[in-house]
Amino acid sequence: MNKSVIELTNIVKSYGNVKAVDGISLQVKKGEVLGIIGANGAGKSTTLEIMMGLRKPDSGSVKVLDMDMTVASDEIKQKIGIQLQQTALYDRIKVKEALELFSSYYVKKRDIKEIIQTLGLEPYLNKYVKNLSGGWQQRTSLALALINDPEIIFLDEPTTGLDPQARLELWACINKYRAEGKTIILSTHYMDEAQRHCDRIAIIKKGKLVSCDKPKRLIELLKNRDGTMEDVYLQYAVER
Numbered sequence: 575m576n577k578s579v580i581e582l583t584n585i586v587k588s589y590g591n592v593k594a595v596d597g598i599s600l601q602v603k604k605g606e607v608l609g610i611i612g613a614n615g616a617g618k619s620t621t622l623e624i625m626m627g628l629r630k631p632d633s634g635s636v637k638v639l640d641m642d643m644t645v646a647s648d649e650i651k652q653k654i655g656i657q658l659q660q661t662a663l664y665d666r667i668k669v670k671e672a673l674e675l676f677s678s679y680y681v682k683k684r685d686i687k688e689i690i691q692t693l694g695l696e697p698y699l700n701k702y703v704k705n706l707s708g709g710w711q712q713r714t715s716l717a718l719a720l721i722n723d724p725e726i727i728f729l730d731e732p733t734t735g736l737d738p739q740a741r742l743e744l745w746a747c748i749n750k751y752r753a754e755g756k757t758i759i760l761s762t763h764y765m766d767e768a769q770r771h772c773d774r775i776a777i778i779k780k781g782k783l784v785s786c787d788k789p790k791r792l793i794e795l796l797k798n799r800d801g802t803m804e805d806v807y808l809q810y811a812v813e814r
């Protein structure tokens with residue numbers, strides 16, 4: 575069995591009175607694609623941000639690549655790639671400039687030319703990020719997440735707002751890196767892509783992990799024999 579590259583143990587995180595994450599324990603295996611699903615405000619982004627070391631939990635422990643996040647966050651950040659939800663931060667620079675800027679942050683770097691070629695970014699290098707279509711903006715931010723040749727890639731709603739073709743194309747890109755054995759952790763609101771692309775799906779409801787299993791297994795456990803991932807979502811993730 576593959577070893578764990580992430581171990582969350584009883585993570586709690588509140589913002590004022592809001593308990594965004596309420597005691598989540600979760601292990602992610604090397605090379606797996608783990609999808610995190612749940613309603614708006616369920617705590618997906620906060621959980622991802624804690625795994626990435628961008629937020630500190632109030633309590634609980636976070637181990638990434640056998641290192642404790644509280645003592646080795648700088649070392650961990652060199653070895654992970656992060657694609658956050660769409661942000662205006664890099665809108666005002668060109669694609670090439672963004673790639674060069676990100677490259678300067680890291681000790682270990684992947685060949686930028688190879689990333690550009692794999693993601694088909696060549697025609698867009700001298701364009702401002704803000705002028706690209708959503709699909710190409712997301713490819714750019716995927717390229718930025720890959721620049722340090724990370725062992726773990728985090729994608730926060732990578733396909734939200736993209737048309738079906740752009741979603742398929744982005745997944746084709748993500749799958750190229752999956753084939754290299756990278757561990758990929760993403761959140762999504764699209765049940766079809768969770769079912770098709772994820773090895774396991776973690777379902778979060780009101781800050782708690784209510785289930786985590788293979789999509790096929792989650793569907794088999796439904797009472798409805800013709801069930802889909804949408805039915806899984808309705809059964810586990812929605813307030814009734």
Ligand SMILES: Nc1ncnc2c1ncn2[C@@H]1O[C@H](COP(=O)(O)OP(=O)(O)OP(=O)(O)O)[C@@H](O)[C@H]1O
Nearest residue numbers: 589592593594612613614615616617618619620621
């Ligand atoms: N910086 C913050 N300050 C205060 N409250 C926050 C902050 N970030 C998140 N929250 C709250 O914490 C809860 C969990 O938010 P989070 O963004 O983790 O959920 P999510 O599942 O990613 O939602 P979405 O699907 O809408 O992105 C929500 O109630 C949200 O309003």
